[in-house]
Amino acid sequence: MAKQITVSGLDAYYGSHKAIEDVSMTIEPASITAFIGPSGCGKSTFLRTLNRMHEVIPGARVQGKVMLDGQDLYAGDIEPVSVRRMIGMVFQRPNPFPTMSIYENVAAGLRLNGRQAKSKTDDVVERSLRGANLWNEVKDRLNKPGAGLSGGQQQRLCIARAIAVQPDVLLMDEPCSALDPISTLAIEDLMVELKSEFTIVIVTHNMQQAARVSDRTAFFNLAGQGQPGKVIEMDETSRIFTNPSEKATEDYITGRFG
Amino acid sequence: MSAVQHISPARRFKDRLAGGLVYLAFAIAVVPLVAVLWMVIQHGVARLDLEFLTHSMRNIGARDAGGGAYHAILGTLEQVALSSLISVPVGLLTAIYLVEYGRGGQLSRAISFFVDVMTGIPSVVSGLFILAFWILALGMPFSGFAGALALSILMMPTVVRSAEEMLRLVPNDLREAAYALGVPKWRTIVKVVLPTAFTGIATGIMLAVARVAGETAPLLLTVFFTDSINEDPFNGPQMGLPLYVFDQAARPTDVAVDRAWAGALTLILIVMLLNLAARFIGWWRSPARNR
Numbered sequence A: 001m002a003k004q005i006t007v008s009g010l011d012a013y014y015g016s017h018k019a020i021e022d023v024s025m026t027i028e029p030a031s032i033t034a035f036i037g038p039s040g041c042g043k044s045t046f047l048r049t050l051n052r053m054h055e056v057i058p059g060a061r062v063q064g065k066v067m068l069d070g071q072d073l074y075a076g077d078i079e080p081v082s083v084r085r086m087i088g089m090v091f092q093r094p095n096p097f098p099t100m101s102i103y104e105n106v107a108a109g110l111r112l113n114g115r116q117a118k119s120k121t122d123d124v125v126e127r128s129l130r131g132a133n134l135w136n137e138v139k140d141r142l143n144k145p146g147a148g149l150s151g152g153q154q155q156r157l158c159i160a161r162a163i164a165v166q167p168d169v170l171l172m173d174e175p176c177s178a179l180d181p182i183s184t185l186a187i188e189d190l191m192v193e194l195k196s197e198f199t200i201v202i203v204t205h206n207m208q209q210a211a212r213v214s215d216r217t218a219f220f221n222l223a224g225q226g227q228p229g230k231v232i233e234m235d236e237t238s239r240i241f242t243n244p245s246e247k248a249t250e251d252y253i254t255g256r257f258g
Numbered sequence B: 001m002s003a004v005q006h007i008s009p010a011r012r013f014k015d016r017l018a019g020g021l022v023y024l025a026f027a028i029a030v031v032p033l034v035a036v037l038w039m040v041i042q043h044g045v046a047r048l049d050l051e052f053l054t055h056s057m058r059n060i061g062a063r064d065a066g067g068g069a070y071h072a073i074l075g076t077l078e079q080v081a082l083s084s085l086i087s088v089p090v091g092l093l094t095a096i097y098l099v100e101y102g103r104g105g106q107l108s109r110a111i112s113f114f115v116d117v118m119t120g121i122p123s124v125v126s127g128l129f130i131l132a133f134w135i136l137a138l139g140m141p142f143s144g145f146a147g148a149l150a151l152s153i154l155m156m157p158t159v160v161r162s163a164e165e166m167l168r169l170v171p172n173d174l175r176e177a178a179y180a181l182g183v184p185k186w187r188t189i190v191k192v193v194l195p196t197a198f199t200g201i202a203t204g205i206m207l208a209v210a211r212v213a214g215e216t217a218p219l220l221l222t223v224f225f226t227d228s229i230n231e232d233p234f235n236g237p238q239m240g241l242p243l244y245v246f247d248q249a250a251r252p253t254d255v256a257v258d259r260a261w262a263g264a265l266t267l268i269l270i271v272m273l274l275n276l277a278a279r280f281i282g283w284w285r286s287p288a289r290n291r
């Protein structure tokens, strides 16, 4: 079930360094939201605050509110592990578990959490691999190591692994930046298919990609070196790319900086 | 635009020279190893027979031939197994704490420091410590277990250091991938980090085992020695292969010296077998097997 995320007044720190400041936005359910902006402006940092992955880095902390369908994810009694089960993540570099087969990789989320009935796991693995458009390519070698796949296949494997635990939200941090154009298109198609079931948030450096797949786009920027990143503007993707209301956004998407 | 250049003769020469030097260094490094193996095998095979492997030295007179090292082999296996049983869990857990939980804090820096100090302890000192503490102060008997305690003092820092290194090699990506699936940290360590580092950790443990299996001084002070079979490592003097070699080599007859060589060969074989076993387990568990 796709859910809505509402963020208000969010700051994130690495030790004493403030990486993002006062971010507020609403991420609509069952849609694709893209984050664009120059390197180092805090897109990854912000993404990781959404499923409480930010705090696994030593010294990192967060201030502000993140609400998932009205529930505050940073309330004192919330278990971060359960948040991550509801909000999955796909990383920039494909990172299948090297000691596990393709099957085990997809089943990892279920198995590592202790739930397992063989027949049910089989179903979930097949459904997730089909969902990630990978089933036909790997169905004959499910017991082979995941690391033996091509980069694009590995990334789709990671997507299958993420959707196997049936999260409500899927966060993707530049999921295509290490992939070739064909694999990139495959993953873009996949995102569009998945958005009926999941709320998808994607960080991308590829303007065309944001324009092709996303429904809404947020532009991040920072005032200068060492300053915290901020959301400059967030709107319908078509508007951001044709008629942005901020000068900085226009400069960025027309390639005048960044 | 300059043209594509040919490799100059001078460069080609330097390359050959450097390559030659590396091979030479390798050969020099291998000489002692081959020499030791050669000597031990040459002198050791004479007495490495069934009798040697199945009999003790009980009732073998000072000049008699025959006899064997069964009591010493048994002792070494028990002592090394016990010391592994103590130092592998403690060492592994310490390494996990240092890498996964310590985060460079006060406690982890203190532990690191003491592990370094422990690494430098001479083996005879660890034996003296157990002698003074376990046997003299607490009044425990000489035993294989006392020897195992002394050996684990030597083994523990090696296990910690090698396991720590292997755990640090596990990419953080994998930990984060597991966290992002909603897997708790301890489960991530058990199911993702440890299996990924398994082969390296096993190799490190084997090296530590090999190191302590050949220790003589600490055994001399803690398990004492005996010519009879003592199967109980918790009670009474035992034997160990290094002790056996030490003891036999010091006797003035040729038959005793032959037994010493055979004992040394047995020790090498045991360590080599353990090493092969570890490699086999590593290979068995590696994903490469299924490729």
Ligand SMILES: Nc1ncnc2c1ncn2[C@@H]1O[C@H](COP(=O)(O)OP(=O)(O)O)[C@@H](O)[C@H]1O
Binding pocket: A014, A017, A019, A037, A038, A039, A040, A041, A042, A043, A044, A045, A046, A057
């Ligand atoms: N692990 C980290 N430790 C300390 N600072 C970090 C870490 N990761 C990112 N930063 C800093 O946070 C800021 C934002 O980085 P990031 O979120 O990765 O930007 P983006 O994804 O937009 O390129 C940068 O100034 C970066 O140097």
Ligand SMILES: [Mg+2]
Binding pocket: A043, A044, A045, A173
């Ligand atoms: Mg980034």
